[in-house]
Amino acid sequence: MGRPERVRLAAEIAAAYVRTRVALRDRPIATVLATLRAGARPASAHNASRTCAATAGERAQTLEEARRLGRAVARTLALVPGDTRCLVRSLVLTCLLARRGIPATLVIGAQTTPRFLAHAWVEHDGLPVLDPGDGSFARLVEL
Amino acid sequence: MTPDAVQEATSVLDARVAVPQHVVYRSFPSETVVLNLNTGKYHGLNATAGRMLETLERSASVRAAALTLAAEYEQPAEILERDLCALCRALLQRGLVEVDGSPAS
Numbered sequence: 001m002g003r004p005e006r007v008r009l010a011a012e013i014a015a016a017y018v019r020t021r022v023a024l025r026d027r028p029i030a031t032v033l034a035t036l037r038a039g040a041r042p043a044s045a046h047n048a049s050r051t052c053a054a055t056a057g058e059r060a061q062t063l064e065e066a067r068r069l070g071r072a073v074a075r076t077l078a079l080v081p082g083d084t085r086c087l088v089r090s091l092v093l094t095c096l097l098a099r100r101g102i103p104a105t106l107v108i109g110a111q112t113t114p115r116f117l118a119h120a121w122v123e124h125d126g127l128p129v130l131d132p133g134d135g136s137f138a139r140l141v142e143l
Numbered sequence: 144m145t146p147d148a149v150q151e152a153t154s155v156l157d158a159r160v161a162v163p164q165h166v167v168y169r170s171f172p173s174e175t176v177v178l179n180l181n182t183g184k185y186h187g188l189n190a191t192a193g194r195m196l197e198t199l200e201r202s203a204s205v206r207a208a209a210l211t212l213a214a215e216y217e218q219p220a221e222i223l224e225r226d227l228c229a230l231c232r233a234l235l236q237r238g239l240v241e242v243d244g245s246p247a248s
Contacts, residue, residue, distance in 0.1 A: 028165065028180055028181040028182075028183075029180050029183060030165065030180055108178065110169070110171075110176045110178075110185065111171075112171040112172075112173050112174050112176065112187075113171075113172075116176070116185070116187065118178075118185055138169060138171065139169075140167050140168075140169050140176065140178050141167040141178065141180070143180075
């Protein structure tokens, strides 16, 4: 990926971050997700890797693209002041994936020992594309 | 108890309790974690309250849930009814349950 493309992607992530933060101010998570997914490109046969139409190679390619975007979101938001915790990162990535027609599930999990912790991450085709934690988080909900 | 309090307790006992769509919960060995997706708030219930919530959701009324739990915990049904009513009020205040379709905040 060349520099202009990286800059464009960083700008897209920044814009999605602003949309996410604004939406989270007064709307429930499910509504925010629906807003961020609205206008998304419909999943193509290539990207809809849950369908039989996608070959194993296409599925792997889509997964790699989703993971690449996940890394880009994590790297870019690490430089942004303000709340860039797991839920915001997950919502931003969900927005980016939706724009590319890549199906994604936002997962919220929790652990209770040794102390209570909650975590959110994104999965594509059942596989994490954002850090799912150390495996100690039990799934509470998939959105 | 005042007459109003008696009437309120009776109406709660006959009510059916439901967990709204925007509320999810999961039982862990030490506690039950409840997440209100509308508020983004997590709540913790101890093991007994978690079991009560599960039973309330599966029962036709609070009274029926009290009978189930009374047998399970080998306690008088009146005690369970009182505890369940208190739990229902606490959960209702936090928008974590609906009673007979009443809106949860």
